Amino acid sequence: xxxxxxxxxxxxxxxxxxxxxxxxxxxxxxxxxxxxxxxxxxxxxxxxxxxxxxxxxxxxxxxxxxxxxxxxxxxxxxxxxxxxxxxxxxxxxxxxxxxxxxxxxxxxxxxxxxxxxxxxxxxxxxxxxxxxxxxxxxxxxxxxxxxxxxxxxxxxxxxxxxxxxxxxxxxxxxxxxxxxxxxxxxxxxxxxxxxxxxxxxxxxxxxxxxxxxxxxxxxxxxxxxxxxxxxxxxxxxxxxxxxxxxxxxxxxxxxxxxxxxxxxxxxxxxxxxxxxxxxxxxxxxxxxxxxxxxxxxxxxxxxxxxxxxxxxxxxxxxxxxxxxxxxxxxxxxxxxxxxxxxxxxxxxxxxxxxxxxxxxxxxxxxxxxxxxxxxxxxxxxxxxxxxxxxxxxxxxxxxxxxxxxxxxxxxxxxxxxxxxxxxxxxxxxxxxxxxxxxxxxxxxxxxxxxxxxxxxxxxxxxxxxxxxxxxxxxxxxxxxxxxxxxxxxxxxxxxxxxxxx
Amino acid sequence: xxxxxxxxxxxxxxxxxxxxxxxxxxxxxxxxxxxxxxxxxxxxxxxxxxxxxxxxxxxxxxxxxxxxxxxxxxxxxxxxxxxxxxxxxxxxxxxxxxxxxxxxxxxxxxxxxxxxxxxxxxxxxxxxxxxxxxxxxxxxxxxxxxxxxxxxxxxxxxxxxxxxxxxxxxxxxxxxxxxxxxxxxxxxxxxxxxxxxxxxxxxxxxxxxxxxxxxxxxxxxxxxxxxxxxxxxxxxxxxxxxxxxxxxxxxxxxxxxxxxxxxxxxxxxxxxxxxxxxxxxxxxxxxxxxxxxxxxxxxxxxxxxxxxxxxxxxxxxxxxxxx
Numbered sequence: 109x110x111x112x113x114x115x116x117x118x119x120x121x122x123x124x125x126x127x128x129x130x131x132x133x134x135x136x137x138x139x140x141x142x143x144x145x146x147x148x149x150x151x152x153x154x155x156x157x158x159x160x161x162x163x164x165x166x167x168x169x170x171x172x173x174x175x176x177x178x179x180x181x182x183x184x185x186x187x188x189x190x191x192x193x194x195x196x197x198x199x200x201x202x203x204x205x206x207x208x209x210x211x212x213x214x215x216x217x218x219x220x221x222x223x224x225x226x227x228x229x230x231x232x233x234x235x236x237x238x239x240x241x242x243x244x245x246x247x248x249x250x251x252x253x254x255x256x257x258x259x260x261x262x263x264x265x266x267x268x269x270x271x272x273x274x275x276x277x278x279x280x281x282x283x284x285x286x287x288x289x290x291x292x293x294x295x296x297x298x299x300x301x302x303x304x305x306x307x308x309x310x311x312x313x314x315x316x317x318x319x320x321x322x323x324x325x326x327x328x329x330x331x332x333x334x335x336x337x338x339x340x341x342x343x344x345x346x347x348x349x350x351x352x353x354x355x356x357x358x359x360x361x362x363x364x365x366x367x368x369x370x371x372x373x374x375x376x377x378x379x380x381x382x383x384x385x386x387x388x389x390x391x392x393x394x395x396x397x398x399x400x401x402x403x404x405x406x407x408x409x410x411x412x413x414x415x416x417x418x419x420x421x422x423x424x425x426x427x428x429x430x431x432x433x434x435x436x437x438x439x440x441x442x443x444x445x446x447x448x449x450x451x452x453x454x455x456x457x458x459x460x461x462x463x464x465x466x467x468x469x470x471x472x473x474x475x476x477x478x479x480x481x482x483x484x485x486x487x488x489x490x491x492x493x494x495x496x497x498x499x500x501x502x503x504x505x506x507x508x509x510x511x512x513x514x515x516x517x518x519x520x521x522x523x524x525x526x527x528x529x530x531x532x533x534x535x536x537x538x539x540x541x542x543x544x545x546x547x548x549x550x551x552x553x554x555x556x557x558x559x560x561x562x563x564x565x566x567x568x569x570x571x572x573x574x575x576x577x578x579x580x581x582x583x584x585x586x587x588x589x590x591x592x593x594x595x596x597x598x599x600x601x602x603x604x605x606x607x608x609x
Numbered sequence: 610x611x612x613x614x615x616x617x618x619x620x621x622x623x624x625x626x627x628x629x630x631x632x633x634x635x636x637x638x639x640x641x642x643x644x645x646x647x648x649x650x651x652x653x654x655x656x657x658x659x660x661x662x663x664x665x666x667x668x669x670x671x672x673x674x675x676x677x678x679x680x681x682x683x684x685x686x687x688x689x690x691x692x693x694x695x696x697x698x699x700x701x702x703x704x705x706x707x708x709x710x711x712x713x714x715x716x717x718x719x720x721x722x723x724x725x726x727x728x729x730x731x732x733x734x735x736x737x738x739x740x741x742x743x744x745x746x747x748x749x750x751x752x753x754x755x756x757x758x759x760x761x762x763x764x765x766x767x768x769x770x771x772x773x774x775x776x777x778x779x780x781x782x783x784x785x786x787x788x789x790x791x792x793x794x795x796x797x798x799x800x801x802x803x804x805x806x807x808x809x810x811x812x813x814x815x816x817x818x819x820x821x822x823x824x825x826x827x828x829x830x831x832x833x834x835x836x837x838x839x840x841x842x843x844x845x846x847x848x849x850x851x852x853x854x855x856x857x858x859x860x861x862x863x864x865x866x867x868x869x870x871x872x873x874x875x876x877x878x879x880x881x882x883x884x885x886x887x888x889x890x891x892x893x894x895x896x897x898x899x900x901x902x903x904x905x906x907x908x909x910x911x912x913x914x915x916x917x918x919x920x921x922x923x924x925x926x927x928x929x930x931x932x
Contacts, residue, residue: 183815183816183818184818187818193816195813198813199810199812199813199814199816199817200810201805201806201809201810201813201814201876202876203805203809203878204802204805204806205621205624205625205628207621207625208625212802212806212814212817212818212819213803213814213817213818213819214817214818215799215802217799220798221797221798222798222799222802224621224622224625225619225621227621228618228619228621244618244624245621245624245625245627245628246628247628263817
């Protein structure tokens with residue numbers, strides 16, 4: 109007989125600001141099984157966890173625990189039912205000790221006071237499980253990131269969970285710590301704990317898990333046993349579409365004249381790189397996260413201190429020393445974190461689009477509301493931003509927010525666009541619209557630098573791809589040499605991909 | 610699996626306490642140095658009368674520093690502390706010589722502090738309003754209330770009670786220790802310790818099952834209680850109530866807490882630090898007085914020292930980071 113599921117979610121749906129994040133998602137966790145939850149960034153994994161742990165209420169569907177159904181699960185009900193979540197972002201308090209953090213919210217008491225003796229005993233038990241040798245009185249703020257992650261796991265185990273949810277637990281662990289975790293999970297499985305395991309490391313998933321649920325754009329695309337599936341099969345399940353459909357047809361632009369040239373460029377992580385950016389091309393920046401892609405964009409944009417032996421921007425020698433100087437040289441930058449850096453969320457769409465203009469206007473000059481309205485409507489038309497432009501930007505979906513962040517630079521018609529992961533968290537339809545737009549810009553002779561964490565995007569959209577690794581350019585791939593394999597190989601440091609740099 | 614209790618695990622509580630002293634050694638040294646300087650300038654300090662008088666001048670500041678620190682630990686702040694001190698003073702001065710006597714007065718003062726604090730807390734926390742605005746508004750209301758109760762300085766505190774608290778006895782010093790002890794006891798409860806988690810990482814604390822809102826509202830109530838008690842002590846010192854006597858305490862409480870290493874963003878700092886900060890501020894004021902600083906120079910020096918105390922850790926951290 110197959111074991112009964114401890115927790116079952118039936119047809120869960122959730123939207124944020126009218127933007128569906130989960131649609132009709134069902135999942136069942138069984139005791140003694142490690143269940144993998146896979147999906148790309150923004151597929152809805154974190155939202156699903158938050159629903160299962162009661163941190164969010166679903167818009168539709170129900171959660172069934174031990175056969176009892178809940179329309180809305182509160183965090184304390186979820187805890188009582190034995191659900192413990194190891195969140196991706198840490199929930200620890202740095203001024204409290206390891207033991208005090210582990211017991212937080214569930215302290216053993218004596219006469220209303222925290223029973224430190226019992227706390228020490230029980231905390232030591234779970235610390236042994238995860239291999240934490242540190243003194244229990246050490247403040248958590250003193251620990252390196254990997255150890256803190258282990259404290260977080262120990263904290264979840266402290267409550268003796270029946271259902272353990274781990275959200276990318278290994279992303280900050282050393283190889284040794286990851287091994288300890290693997291052994292621990294295997295033990296918990298043997299003891300009958302139901303485990304939901306989220307990871308981007310496919311071989312880990314292949315090694316550890318028996319069952320997989322794949323989310324794609326908020327929908328379940330697979331819910332099956334992992335038996336007989338290989339890593340490539342998992343990737344297909346996650347991507348689930350021929351990537352060709354998403355991208356516009358690539359045609360080379362006629363104009364290929366160099367517009368930016370830097371040699372010996374250093375900024376932030378970057379050390380001594382040479383780079384040429386040409387009109388009419390999309391230059392992709394690939395590689396693992398945080399290898400210097402953002403430093404390159406910000407350094408070129410004058411937002412981060414930078415130096416170069418030689419630099420020419422749009423026929424002017426020298427690096428831009430400030431953002432306004434960069435704007436004057438014809439550069440525009442669209443940041444990755446549109447909520448914090450790209451947009452002013454509580455202001456209207458039109459207001460956001462006018463912002464670069466405000467920066468250029470002479471101080472204390474008068475605004476011209478009629479002209480602003482006309483311009484805003486034009487921009488909205490060009491980028492197909494729908495609806496009332498006086499709404500707050502935060503009411504828009506991620507994709508439309510990104511279009512506003514792009515639109516605001518259009519009136520200045522900048523010849524050089526620096527884009528930092530513009531399609532992160534953007535729905536498929538809008539992604540396609542943004543791709544079409546970028547290719548059109550290239551055809552018009554603009555130079556576009558596109559940093560992206562989405563490899564297919566680099567492959568199908570870009571004329572050249574610079575793969576960054578540890579603050580340098582590991583490989584510069586020309587159009588015919590660009591492939592997912594070549595980019596990943598260069599990013600991981602495999603030598604095969606060395607092409608003329 | 611059998612878990613070995615490791616050496617030190619059995620004394621977890623005391624080791625945790627020891628860890629909390631670590632960042633404060635510099636402050637303790639400075640306080641000790643100022644105390645020594647003060648004793649050198651004013652040898653009279655080293656007598657029962659000297660200690661008593663000094664402790665009496667220090668106690669109100671120590672209480673309000675704690676009142677401010679507990680809120681800053683939760684990530685809040687109060688601009689109503691001065692007004693609450695005044696209210697405590699006028700309630701003490703109007704009730705203690707009345708029908709219910711000293712005991713009734715103490716109850717009235719304590720209850721008003723708890724209720725006012727809790728009300729501020731409920732408004733700020735439940736309605737998710739910024740603490741600085743809520744307590745600014747509260748400072749006007751509470752200050753007005755104090756003026757309504759006692760439009761001009763007056764009322765009376767029974768002489769024996771004044772003598773007991775503010776006579777030639779070190780009662781004030783005993784009270785400081787008592788309050789510090791009660792704080793330790795509170796911090797040893799789950800609700801008390803949750804303050805740190807609720808201040809630094811409210812979302813994480815909430816997910817871990819900490820009653821974040823309750824912990825914060827309790828902090829406001831305790832803060833109100835400490836403030837009105839400071840007012841009661843000041844009334845005992847002066848023998849009467851003054852509806853505006855607390856004004857200077859709002860900013861001084863922040864100064865003392867900041868000197869004591871309590872952070873503005875919540876979850877950072879210790880109560881022993883705040884008490885040491887208030888002691889430092891008190892001694893500093895006394896030492897500058899003995900050195901013959903004019904009052905204006907005292908204010909300027911006070912300000913410079915506070916800026917220095919806040920900037921110093923930043924500067925040393927930056928210096929260390931540089932290779």
